[in-house]
Amino acid sequence: MILRDMSTLQLDGDGTGLIRADPWLEQHRGHLQARQARFRSALARFDPTGGLLGQISLGHRYFGFNRGELHGKSGVWYREWAPGALQLRLIGDFNNWDRWGNPMVRDQYGVWSLFLPDDKFGDKFVHGSKVKVHVVGEDSSGRDRIPAYAKRVVQDPTARSLDAEQELP
Numbered sequence: 001m002i003l004r005d006m007s008t009l010q011l012d013g014d015g016t017g018l019i020r021a022d023p024w025l026e027q028h029r030g031h032l033q034a035r036q037a038r039f040r041s042a043l044a045r046f047d048p049t050g051g052l053l054g055q056i057s058l059g060h061r062y063f064g065f066n067r068g069e070l071h072g073k074s075g076v077w078y079r080e081w082a083p084g085a086l087q088l089r090l091i092g093d094f095n096n097w098d099r100w101g102n103p104m105v106r107d108q109y110g111v112w113s114l115f116l117p118d119d120k121f122g123d124k125f126v127h128g129s130k131v132k133v134h135v136v137g138e139d140s141s142g143r144d145r146i147p148a149y150a151k152r153v154v155q156d157p158t159a160r161s162l163d164a165e166q167e168l169p
Helices: 023-049 055-061
Strands: 064-070 073-081 087-092 111-117 130-136 142-145 153-155 162-165
Touching (some): 064 111
Antiparallel strands (some): 073 111, 130 142, 130 162, 153 162
């Protein structure tokens, strides 16, 4: 029997719904039930911590560049997860690529953050600004990296290096 339309197939909660479509699978009923139980067990472990369709899939709303407030001032938050880093600093054309100008702060979970208030950076940190994050590793070596949640990356035609190009929310 060839199953041509999966949309008409009703799957039972125990994983044996396929047997109605293909009776030859009856001998595998126990295996199908065990697989379904294992799947539901794995899914139950994900759900309390955000689930596959929960908080973990919405990281772009927290990490990267997002508009927000701090102490009543509006601006842009930048957050990056780097638990093994010693330091992170935001660099770009908005601060003349100064690796010391905009250090980030780490929380207990390894999330680094920086708030760029509009009153100070509103005319410098604009749509199309080129940015990178300077990461200082455990061995004290520093490297410029493209932010993990960059929405747009462009290549400098002369230097051939890549930069994230900021798209402000």
